[in-house]
Amino acid sequence: MNIWKKRIKRWSYEITGIALGSFIFAFGLNYFIIANRLAEGGLTGVVLILHYLFDWPVGLTYLLLNLPLFIAGWRFLGSDFAWKTLVGTVFVSLAIELTKHYQAPMTEDLLLASLYGGGAVGLGLGIIFYLGGSTGGADVVARFINHYGGWPIGRGLLLVDTIVIVAVGIFFGLTVALYTLVAVFVATRVIDFVQEGAYSAKAATIISKKTKIIGEEVVSKMGRGATVFVGRGAYTAQEKDILYCVVSRSELVRLKALVYEVDPTAFMIISDVHEVFGEGFRRWPYKRKSGAVDG
CATH class of the missing domain: 3.30.70.120 (Alpha-Beta Plaits)
Structure with a gap:
């Protein structure tokens, strides 16, 4: 019974955190990126291209494009990671729709918009990743490329981002593509910061x-x-x-x-x-399982 209580407590903590990260991500996407007609990398970038060209709803499109990838990639993700990916994808899609009324631009300066937008998007994704979750999209595509083509996952993600940003440049011009690159770079750095912590x-x-x-x-x-x-x-x-x-x-x-x-x-x-655990540095952020035996 105690084991189930601990599991429920852990799941509640993780789901709450993933929900918080999803809303931060969605707020940054709507308030800074979409409000200034910028884009993003990965599947989010594809969704934004479709939104700008055909006025497709961002949240629903994000969910519909992710579901086939999620179902096809279930066997590569593992049950725990797949479950958290599904939760993250649903929460992000819902959060995007719930915060879409924040699409009035706070600033018309594209550099500021890309910096703040990238920061908010990175913070939201960083929280989700920190809790072991994912938002699907390019992650799943990169795993397919790794499985069938033998490419490292990092290279697969880079390939997806490159294709999307080139498409942004073709459809919306070089200026938008360059500011999108800034937003993607900032988001990546913030994700790393959240994952690794301020300590170094x-x-x-x-x-x-x-x-x-x-x-x-x-x-x-x-x-x-x-x-x-x-x-x-x-x-x-x-x-x-x-x-x-x-x-x-x-x-x-x-x-x-x-x-x-x-x-x-x-x-x-x-x-x-970036991270050091052990004597003289940080404590391990995990608790020992009851009954564990020293080796």
């Missing part, structure tokens, strides 16, 4: 003859952990120790100074890390 860190890969000393200094002076890998130089064929550690942005300068002080000839690579 830096990862350092350090190759040095004094890796052991550097590692000890990182642990003792910075209170950070580090991992040592064994690598082999391609030219010398000699084995070398490679130190890997993750620090916060504010600690990066201190780490570089420490490495330089120990070995000014060290080879150091800095890369962005």
